[in-house]
Amino acid sequence: MAERKVGDICGSSASTTSDDHPKDTLDLKPEDGDPESPEAQKDQDLKSVLVTSVLNLEEIDVDLYRGTHHWVPRTQRLFGGQIIGQALVAAAKSVGDNLYAHSLHCYFVRAGDPKVPVLYQVDRIRDGRSFTVRSVRAIQHGQPILICQASFQMLQPSPLQHQFTMPAVPPPEDLLTAEELIRLYLSKPDLAEKYKLGLNKLLAIEVPIEIKPVNPPVFYKVTASEPKNLFWVRARGYIGEGNMKLHCCVAAYVSDFALLGTALLPYPGYRAQFAASLDHAMWFHSTFRSDEWMLYECESPWAGGSRGLVQGRLWRRDGVLAASCSQEGVLRVKPVTRPSKL
Numbered sequence: 577m578a579e580r581k582v583g584d585i586c587g588s589s590a591s592t593t594s595d596d597h598p599k600d601t602l603d604l605k606p607e608d609g610d611p612e613s614p615e616a617q618k619d620q621d622l623k624s625v626l627v628t629s630v631l632n633l634e635e636i637d638v639d640l641y642r643g644t645h646h647w648v649p650r651t652q653r654l655f656g657g658q659i660i661g662q663a664l665v666a667a668a669k670s671v672g673d674n675l676y677a678h679s680l681h682c683y684f685v686r687a688g689d690p691k692v693p694v695l696y697q698v699d700r701i702r703d704g705r706s707f708t709v710r711s712v713r714a715i716q717h718g719q720p721i722l723i724c725q726a727s728f729q730m731l732q733p734s735p736l737q738h739q740f741t742m743p744a745v746p747p748p749e750d751l752l753t754a755e756e757l758i759r760l761y762l763s764k765p766d767l768a769e770k771y772k773l774g775l776n777k778l779l780a781i782e783v784p785i786e787i788k789p790v791n792p793p794v795f796y797k798v799t800a801s802e803p804k805n806l807f808w809v810r811a812r813g814y815i816g817e818g819n820m821k822l823h824c825c826v827a828a829y830v831s832d833f834a835l836l837g838t839a840l841l842p843y844p845g846y847r848a849q850f851a852a853s854l855d856h857a858m859w860f861h862s863t864f865r866s867d868e869w870m871l872y873e874c875e876s877p878w879a880g881g882s883r884g885l886v887q888g889r890l891w892r893r894d895g896v897l898a899a900s901c902s903q904e905g906v907l908r909v910k911p912v913t914r915p916s917k918l
């Protein structure tokens with residue numbers, strides 16, 4: 577598959593400036609303009625696998641694309657965030673540079689099969705004066721696994737602007753990554769053998785996202801907590817200024833990671849026997865860089881009927897609210913059996 581520049585993956589480009597109104601720029605060019613330079617090659621080597629692989633769809637025909645997989649959860653169901661991100665890439669392909677993704681709504685209707693690629697069939701629902709809507713079916717074995725609607729809007733500034741205040745948390749520089757935390761636990765001399773296997777399996781997972789929990793979990797210590805969680809997150813590797821639509825696709829991928837688990841936090845006496853996202857909705861509020869640290873604030877306002885509702889807010893480091901998401905998932909649990917103390 578030919579290596580593509582960041583700018584053309586979503587078919588348009590807009591700089592991800594820190595102000596609220598991205599300016600149209602040409603497709604991404606290596607900083608010094610010489611694609612063979614050591615700096616450009618370094619960027620190419622460090623470019624996020626999300627850009628070079630996961631979100632780099634192959635065009636099969638008009639409005640028909642094919643996506644491949646990079647990381648698959650232990651459930652061996654395709655990661656929901658991958659399917660959402662790839663669907664948004666497909667939707668954006670036929671949307672002009674002057675339009676920006678502002679929302680998407682998806683249903684996961686069948687489990688994704690990691691053994692075969694995913695086809696994305698795009699339906700150009702409407703190209704309005706200010707808003708453009710695309711509908712995408714992610715298809716495997718001739719059946720939809722995801723149905724997604726995405727909407728794009730021209731920039732239309734307004735005097736109506738407000739947002740919540742970003743939670744006050746330590747900066748990412750003061751926190752450890754998930755991998756560093758696992759290595760720290762593995763270094764404990766009194767760690768039971770049975771825990772080492774699980775932790776080493778976690779270390780082996782090549783998730784293309786870096787995560788720094790604000791309140792690091794104490795592995796294998798079961799305490800109930802409020803259904804709220806905070807992480808610093810960013811795509812692994814370099815994405816660069818480039819294309820705001822691409823950063824939205826990466827944020828869609830990131831938004832589904834570790835979100836549903838928020839609903840399980842108050843129930844340490846139970847573990848998920850069957851858990852899967854049923855739907856996912858996302859709203860994009862301002863420009864941001866998905867390859868820079870962003871604070872992911874997760875909470876679950878409700879759970880019941882074998883389902884959990886979880887909501888997330890992605891904050892830029894400067895306190896600007898970048899994106900919001902909501903998701904309901906099926907949560908079938910069973911009591912955790914612990915070895916008797918006797």
Ligand SMILES: CCCCCC(=O)SCCNC(=O)CCNC(=O)[C@H](O)C(C)(C)COP(=O)(O)OP(=O)(O)OC[C@H]1O[C@@H](n2cnc3c(N)ncnc32)[C@H](O)[C@@H]1OP(=O)(O)O
Pocket residue numbers: 649653654655656657684685686687688832833834836849850851852853854906908909
């Ligand atoms: C790491 C981050 C992960 C983040 C979350 C994700 O990405 S999850 C990935 C994205 N989301 C998805 O893949 C969900 C896609 N949608 C679906 O798969 C389907 O719509 C659905 C399973 C939710 C609902 O379909 P159905 O109504 O036909 O299925 P149903 O609910 O009856 O059964 C589904 C599975 O649950 C099991 N099941 C049924 N009742 C159960 C119960 N009381 N206790 C335990 N398990 C039960 C069944 O055996 C079956 O397992 P078997 O299926 O083994 O027979």
